Amino acid sequence: AYQVLWQLEGGEQKLLRFVVAESTAPRDADVLAFRKRLILWLAGTLLLMLLVQLTIVRFGLQPLRRLAERISRIEAGEASDLGQDWPREVEPLVDNLEALLRGEQQRRERTRNTLADIAHSLKTPLAVLRSADLAAPDYAGLQREQLDRMEEVVQWHLQRAVGGNHRLLQRVA
Numbered sequence: 001a002y003q004v005l006w007q008l009e010g011g012e013q014k015l016l017r018f019v020v021a022e023s024t025a026p027r028d029a030d031v032l033a034f035r036k037r038l039i040l041w042l043a044g045t046l047l048l049m050l051l052v053q054l055t056i057v058r059f060g061l062q063p064l065r066r067l068a069e070r071i072s073r074i075e076a077g078e079a080s081d082l083g084q085d086w087p088r089e090v091e092p093l094v095d096n097l098e099a100l101l102r103g104e105q106q107r108r109e110r111t112r113n114t115l116a117d118i119a120h121s122l123k124t125p126l127a128v129l130r131s132a133d134l135a136a137p138d139y140a141g142l143q144r145e146q147l148d149r150m151e152e153v154v155q156w157h158l159q160r161a162v163g164g165n166h167r168l169l170q171r172v173a
Helices: 026-062 062-077 091-131 139-164
Strands: 001-005 011-016
Touching: 026 062, 062 091, 091 139
Parallel strands: none
Antiparallel strands: 001 011
C-alpha cells in the first residue's frame, strides 16, 4: 500500500491509496532453494573439514605409531634402542623412554654379573666337597666349613642386593 496526496484541477487535494497485491510463492520458492543450497554447502564443508581433521590427526599421530612399533621391536629383541630423528614434540618422551631402557639394561647387566659372581663363589666350596674323601675322619668338619662359607657368600650377596642403591629401599630417619 502506498498513500499519495493528489491535487485536482480546482486546487482541491484528494488522498489516494494505491494497493498492489502479489503472490509470495515465487519469493518462498527462492528462499527454499537458497536454504537447500545452504544446507548442501554446509554439509559439504563439514565433510571436507572432517576429512582434513582426520588427515591431520593421522599424520600428526604417525610418530607415536612409529614409537609404538619401535617399542614392540625392542620387546621382541629385534632392536636395542629407539633410534634418532624424532619430532621435537615427541623427543622428551623418547628421551625418557631411552633413559628407562638404559636403566633396565644396566640392571640386567648387574644381575648377570651378580649371578656370575655367586656362581663363581659357590663353585670353589662345591669343588672342595666333591674332591674330599668321604671316608676321611675330618670330612664332617670340612663339610660344615664349606657349607658355612657357602652360606656366608649367599648372605653377603643378599645383603648387597637389598642394600643397593635402589631409591625406594633407602632408609628413612
